[in-house]
Amino acid sequence: MSKSDIKKVVLAYSGGLDTSAIIPWLKENYDCEVVAFAADVGQGDEELEGLHEKAIKTGASECYIVDLKEEFVADYIYPTIKTGAVYEGEYLLGTSMARPVIAKAQVEIARKVGADALCHGCTGKGNDQVRFESTFAALAPDLQVIAPWREWNMVSREDLLDYLAARDIKTSASATKIYSRDANAWHISHEGGELEDPWCEPTKGIWTMTVDPEDAPDQAETVTLSFDKGLLTKVNDVALSPYKALVELNTIAAKHGVGRIDIVENRLVGMKSRGCYETPGGTVIMAAYKALECMVLDKAALKHREYLGLEFSHVMYDGRWFTALSDSLLAGADVFAQQVTGDIVVKLYKGRATVTQRRSPNSLYSEDFATFGKDDVYDQKHAEGFIRLFSLSSRIATLNNNARNAKKGN
Secondary structure, rough: OOHHHEEEEEOOOOHHHHHHHHHHHHHHHOOEEEEEEEEEEEHHHHHHHHHHHHHHHHHOEEEEEEHHHHHHHHHHHHHHHHHOOOOHHHHOOOOHHHHHHHHHHHHHHHHHHHHOOOOOOOOOOOOOHHHHHHHHHHHHOOOOOOOOOOOOOOOOHHHHHHHEEEEEEOOOOOOOOOOEEEEOOEEEEEOHHHOOOOOOOOOHHHHOOOOOOHHOOOEEEEEEEEEEOOOOEEEOOOEOOOHHHHHHHHHHHHOOOEEEEEEEEEEOOOOOEEEEEEEHHHHHHHHHHHHHHHOOHHHHHHHHHHHHHHHHHHHHOOOOOHHHHHHHHHHHHHHHHHOOOOEEEEEOOOOOOEEEEEEEHHHOOOHHHHOOOOOOOOOOHHHHHHHHHOOOOHHHHHHHHHHHHHHHHH
C-alpha cells in the first residue's frame, strides 16, 4: 500500500509530546484523516482529562477514549496471574500486559471508522513497537502500520517542540523531560533521568505510587484475599470486581511501601535497560496466589506450573499474546487454577508483603501426616524402601563403576 492509498489512520494517542506531533505529521506526510484513540487502562483521570479536546485541536478529526479497565484486569491480568509469570525473576509485566488489550481496541476502532492504517508513537529502541505491531499482525494484517519514529528525521524533544511551534500548535511539554513513565491499573514504570546510570540510587522523586518503606506506618496491616478457581473474588471478605479488587489492594499496599523494584532487564530488541516499577496490589496478589498454589498443587504439578510461568513471562514480554503458544500456556495454567480456591492472609509492613495464614478446601496439606508428634497414619519404616528405590539408579551406577575398577586392578 502506497502513501496515496492511505486515507484514514487510527493513532494510539496519549496526548504527550510524541503523539501530539504525530497528528500533524501524518496529515502532512500522508495527506490523510487522523482519528485519535486513547485507552483507559486505569492510568488515572488526570492523564485522560481534556484529551479529546487536545486531540481535536492538534488536528484529529475524532478522538475515541475507550474504557478498558475491567477487560484489562479480568481478561489479561488475571489469566497472567494464573501462570505465575514474572519476567527475569522480578518484573510483574505491567506494561507488557496492557499492550495487547490496547492494540486490540485500536484495531476495533479502525474497523469501526473504516481506517486504512494503524499508527503508534513507539520508538525504534523499545519493546512496545513489537507488542503493538505483533497484535496488529495477528488481528488486522490487511492494515498498514505507520511508525513515525522509524520514518521522520526528528531525534529529540527539542525537534518535536520546534515542529509544533512552527505550526502554532500549543503543548504543555517542555524541553526537559526527566523521566519516562507508563501507568495503568497494575503498575507504574519509571525510566530515564538518573536511572540511566545503574550506579545511581533512585531518588525519592522517582517513586509516585507508593510510600517510601522507611516512611511507611510502624504498625503492620493484614489483608485477606479470597480466590475461587484461580480468580480473586474478595478482599477482606468484600466481593469486588476484578478491577475494583486491584484498586483496593493498590490503596492498601501502597501506603505500606509494598511493590517497589529497581532492575536492569533485557529488552526484546537486544539492549539492556534499567527501570523502576511500582506494583503494590499486584505484589500482594502474586504472593497470595503462590501461597495458595503451594497448598493445593502436588510437587510435579507445581513444577510444571512454574515452567509455564517462566515460558509465559517471555511470551507476554515479547508481545506474543495473540498466538497459539500463548493460548496453549494459558490453557495449561487454567487447568491448575481450578484447584486454587481458598483464603490467604498477607501482612504488609515496611515494603514487605508476607503470607501469614492460608486455608483451602482443596489443600493437600495434612496435619496428621506432617506433624512431628505421634501419629497413626504414617509408618516411618516405609521410608527405607522408598529411599532405596528412589536412589536405585545411583546405587547401580556406583556398583558398576566399582566392578569395572576392580577388574582393571586385576
